[in-house]
Amino acid sequence: MPERRNIAVIGATGSVGGAVLDVCSRLKEHFKVWALAGNSNIEGLHFLGASFQSDVLVLADPVAAATLTQKVSGRFSCYGGIEGLNAIIEDPRCDEVVFASSGTGTLPALVKALKSGRKVYLANKEILVAAGDWIMPMARNGIIPLDSEHNAVWQCMKCEKPDRVKNIFLTASGGPFLDTPLEDLEKVTFEQAARHPVWPMGKKISVDSATLMNKGIEMIEARHLFSLPPERIKAVIHPQALVHGFVEFVDGSVKMLFSKPDMRLAVLSALGFPERFDNPWDFLAPPDFSELIVQFRIPDEEKFPCLAIAKEASILGGAYPPLLIGADEGAVSLFMEGKIGFLEIAKKVERVLSSYRGGAPTSWEEALSLVDFARSTAFTI
Ligand code: NDP
Ligand code: MG
Numbered sequence: 034m035p036e037r038r039n040i041a042v043i044g045a046t047g048s049v050g051g052a053v054l055d056v057c058s059r060l061k062e063h064f065k066v067w068a069l070a071g072n073s074n075i076e077g078l079h080f081l082g083a084s085f086q087s088d089v090l091v092l093a094d095p096v097a098a099a100t101l102t103q104k105v106s107g108r109f110s111c112y113g114g115i116e117g118l119n120a121i122i123e124d125p126r127c128d129e130v131v132f133a134s135s136g137t138g139t140l141p142a143l144v145k146a147l148k149s150g151r152k153v154y155l156a157n158k159e160i161l162v163a164a165g166d167w168i169m170p171m172a173r174n175g176i177i178p179l180d181s182e183h184n185a186v187w188q189c190m191k192c193e194k195p196d197r198v199k200n201i202f203l204t205a206s207g208g209p210f211l212d213t214p215l216e217d218l219e220k221v222t223f224e225q226a227a228r229h230p231v232w233p234m235g236k237k238i239s240v241d242s243a244t245l246m247n248k249g250i251e252m253i254e255a256r257h258l259f260s261l262p263p264e265r266i267k268a269v270i271h272p273q274a275l276v277h278g279f280v281e282f283v284d285g286s287v288k289m290l291f292s293k294p295d296m297r298l299a300v301l302s303a304l305g306f307p308e309r310f311d312n313p314w315d316f317l318a319p320p321d322f323s324e325l326i327v328q329f330r331i332p333d334e335e336k337f338p339c340l341a342i343a344k345e346a347s348i349l350g351g352a353y354p355p356l357l358i359g360a361d362e363g364a365v366s367l368f369m370e371g372k373i374g375f376l377e378i379a380k381k382v383e384r385v386l387s388s389y390r391g392g393a394p395t396s397w398e399e400a401l402s403l404v405d406f407a408r409s410t411a412f413t414i
Contacts, residue, residue, distance in 0.1 A: 039067035040304075041089075041121045043142065044134030046077040048235045049156040049179065052296035053131050054081065056304055059313040064304070067128075068121045072138070073097040075104065082109050089124070091117035093138055118142035122149060132157040133179070135235060137358065137404050140164055144397060147171040154179050154303050158254045159362075163355040163404050164397035165257030176258065177303045182251055183258055184299040185278030185290030190259070193282070200281045201259060203251050204271035205332065206231045206294075208243040211272060215336050221375045223368060231274040231294045240365045241339075244378055245332060249343020250361075253354050256347060263347040268340065270330040275320065293317050338379040346386065351393030352403055353386060359404035360385035363411025384414045 040057065044050040050071075057064045068089035071078045075097050082090045082105070089110045092098040098113025105111060112120045115138075121127055122145040129152040132143055140160045146153050148171055155161065156179035161168055169176075178184045182203040190198070209228050210218060226243040227236055234242070241247035248268045255266045274294040281287045292298045295317055301310055312318065334341040339361075346353035364381040367373045373381065385407050394400040 037063065037065050038128040039126050040064045040129045040131065041068035041070070041127050042066060042131045042133060043070040043091075043118065043121075043139055044132065044157065045069040045081050046071040046074040047133060047135060048233065048238075049133035049296055049300075050131075053133055053154075053179075053300050053304075054085065056297055056300045057085070060304065060310060063310075067126060068124075070118060070121065070134070072134070075101045079104060088126075089121060091121055093118065115141050119145055122146045122151065127151060129154070131179070132160070135159070135237060136362065137163055137401055140397060140401055143168065144171065147173075147176075150174055153177065154300075156180055158250055159358050159404075161257050162250050162253045163358045164400040165253070165354070166350075167397040167400070169257050169260075177306060178258055179296070179299055179303055180251060180254065181294070181296060181299045182278040183255055184303060185276075186255065186259060186280055188290050188302060189278065189280040189288040193280070195260065197283050198259070198261070198265075198280055199283050200265045200267055201255060201261060202267045202269050202279045202281070203248060203255060204269050204274070204276055204278060204329075205245060205248040206242070206274040207270045207272050207330075207332075208245065210243055211270065218336070218375050223371065226368070226375060230272075232296070236369065237362070237365055240368060240378075241361065244339040244375070245337035246339035246343060246361055246378075246382075248332070249340045249347075250357070252344060253347045253357075263344065266347075268332050270332050271328065272330075273327065275325075276327060276329075292319060339382065342379060342383055342386065352389060352391060355394065355400040355403040356386050356389055356407040357382065359407030359409075360411045362404075363408040367412070381411050381414065385410045388414060 042053050057066050066085035066087050069081050069087050070091035073094040078090055091112045095113040102111040130146045131154045133156045137159050154177045178187050186201050227239040229239045252266045276289045276291050279287055279289040346357040360382040364378045368378050
């Protein structure tokens with residue numbers, strides 16, 4: 034009987050959190066879902082806590098946390114706010130932590146988790162893009178990537194020497210507007226943008242996939258995870274979403290990771306490491322190769338300028354990655370509210386970045402402040 038590890042899932046009520054919990058429900062002999070955290074979804078977190086018989090529940094929103102505490106009346110240990118997340122990380126019962134939260138609110142908790150040497154699985158790309166310069170040196174035991182492209186590259190890199198890597202490639206399905214003419218993009222709605230052709234995801238990342246900002250953000254994420262300069266990280270359009278990432282080595286060999294597009298497979302490989310667990314889902318077996326034609330295309334950066342803006346931010350570094358994260362959050366929320374059009378997202382982000390006159394952050398706390406600054410600037414510029 035393997036030793037059961039206590040896992041904390043931050044962002045449990047979200048899309049990736051759901052995939053993580055689905056995997057954990059199949060791996061009960063390996064994991065106890067000991068703690069669950071979300072932002073403000075009281076009912077959702079309570080339901081999950083009861084389903085997984087967890088010990089600790091945390092909501093980042095203190096008001097929601099107080100309501101939850103009253104509701105569960107002693108059945109769980111309940112906490113709120115950043116202190117609540119810290120309580121999870123500092124608890125000696127906590128073995129491993131999954132960051133499946135959105136936004137940058139959980140950055141202080143990630144810092145604590147890394148400093149205390151906890152095993153960390155990361156889907157929350159915003160925190161790494163905003164503050165990777167400080168996060169990666171803290172990650173003495175590494176960070177296991179859950180984002181599917183990075184998880185693919187991480188799998189391809191096993192048993193390889195990092196200095197023998199020439200380039201890495203992150204694939205993008207191209208989103209719902211891959212073949213929509215540029216002139217028709219002016220009028221597309223949030224509902225259309227959120228209808229991702231391949232992956233069911235949270236709302237914000239679905240819009241980012243439609244603008245290709247998600248791929249640009251992922252290129253910066255990859256820079257930190259794999260210690261590569263921006264020019265050696267490429268994006269490739271692959272509408273079938275069966276190849277998630279590939280690594281080109283100096284000898285001309287290319288390794289690709291091929292699997293059905295489902296976050297549960299990335300999570301299964303990550304939670305299983307260094308072993309490999311059996312795939313419990315027949316429908317997630319690899320597709321039939323006999324008639325498969327795999328296609329790749331170069332992304333159109335004129336039609337999807339967010340990709341070019343993110344690449345530029347990656348090359349400039351310093352303040353620009355955290356500004357990119359905040360500006361995009363602000364612009365996407367305005368688009369989701371119907372206040373700006375789809376094409377205005379890139380224009381707004383560009384305006385926020387090009388109007389910045391300050392210096393580079395010198396700590397992760399300053400990087401976090403820049404995210405907030407850019408988000409609020411996006412609402413006014
Ligand atoms: P969702 O919007 O579906 O879920 C976000 C989750 O984070 C919710 O559980 C939310 O709680 C929680 N949350 C937000 N802020 C905090 C906070 N301060 N403290 C604790 N919990 C918080 O997002 P996704 O699941 O789509 O994405 C999550 C992250 O993973 C993002 O960074 C995204 O870019 C990345 N990602 C997503 C993929 C996907 O397939 N969806 C794939 C790869 C990466 P509540 O429900 O209470 O609001
Ligand atoms: Mg991804």
